[in-house]
Amino acid sequence: MIAAGDDARLIDRFLEMLAAEAGAARNTLMAYRSDLRGASEQLDGGLVSATPEALSTLGEAWADLARTTVARKSAALRRFFAFLADEGHRADDPGHVLPKPSxxxxxxxxxxxxxxxxxxxxxxxxxxxxxxRPETLRLTAFLELLYGSGLRATELVSLPRNAIRGDAPFLILRGKGGRERLVPISDRARAAVAAWARTLPPSGAYLFPSGKGHISRIRLYQLLSALGADAGIPPGKLSPHVLRHAFATHLLEGGADLRALQMLLGHADIATTQIYTHVDSRRLVELVNARHPLVDAGRSRP
Structure with missing residues (x-):
């Protein structure tokens, strides 16, 4: 039986095993401790008992990280869940749902x-x-902000109560790495947030409260999955990060440049934006044929 609060105890036991039986180096143990504790925090202290669905949200949260970082985090968690299964703390090993970067x-x-x-x-x-219906108003606000502004799931669920005001077409957001960025908020999104906010008590720390804190990323993922199923989108196709990527991809298709997208998405390196925002090869060919300056030069020749 897994008890509440077992994450810290079993993480420590796992690291002791790595040191004693596998002879893991100190730096490896420190990295694993950081990765496992970070995953536990993301899952609100429920790492040991996490379902495959809950673990899949970790992969979504890691989507913007370097491939090597994702590989290390996945390796740490897979070894941890194998340990839990071997020691009888779990009847299953859900590590297979974690990403395996190629x-x-x-x-x-x-x-x-x-x-x-x-x-x-x-x-x-x-x-x-x-x-x-408050649940519908809240989900509408989620959808408008994820697809309309490209927010990360963590940024969305933790928005302060008064982060979005009816008279301000943007908000200043502190994202990953403590970096601040300006996030445009559409008229539609502000209207959706205002409608949801009218259902909330006048005081409160978060725009999307739940219990003593804010709604979790896992719950957000579940709500979007249910919406996707009702909209005819295949299982596993819809998530907060998929909507963030659709935001970026559709802006790029509409003519936005990579530097603007880098700012909107909060990427420290434009190389991340180049990978994150793809366009199909046919559109790229059409773009060159229609927009390259030599095209006009060729047309003007006698």
């Missing part, structure tokens, strides 16, 4: 315009059934 970083999942339209159509259907 030599070349694969392109993130995204949605096409038709799938995004289906999501918003499903939200319209739900609002028509009960326009004032």
């Amino acid at each position: 030599a070349a970083r694969s392109l993130p999942k995204t949605l096409d315009h038709g799938q995004v339209d289906s999501l918003f159509a499903e939200m319209e259907r739900r609002r028509a059934l009960d326009p004032e």
Whole structure:
């Protein structure tokens, strides 16, 4: 039986085993401790008992990290879950759901315009059934902010109560690494947030509260998965990070440049943006044929 608060105790026991039986180096133990404690915090202290679905949210949260960092974190957690299974603390080993970065970083999942339209159509259907239902108003705000502003899941769920004001078309967000960035908020998103905020008590620390804190990333993932299923999107195709990537991809298709996207997404290195925002090869060919200066020069020749 796994008890609440077992994360810290079993992480320490696992590290002791690595040191004693595997002879792990001090730096390896420190890195594993940091990775395991960080994963435990992300799962609200429920790492030891985490379901495969909950673990999949970790992979989503790591989507912007370097491949080597993701590989290390995944390796630490897979060894930890193998240890838990071997020691009888779990009947299963869910480590197989963790990402296994290949030599070349694969392109993130995204949605096409038709799938995004289906999501918003499903939200319209739900609002028509009960326009004032708080759960529907909250999910509408989630969808508008994820797809309309490209927020990370952690940034979204932890937004302060008054982060988004009706008269301000942007918010200043402190994201990964403590970096600040300016995030535009559309009129639609501000309206959706205002409608949700009217259901909240006048005081409170978070825009999306739950219990004594804010709603968890896992719950956000579950809500979006259910929405995707009702909108006809295949299981596993929809997540907060997929919507963030769709935001970036569709902006790029609409003519945004990589530097602007780098700022909007909060990437420290534009190389991350180049991998994160892909366009299909046909559009790139069309872009060169239509926009390259030599095209006009060729047309002007007699």
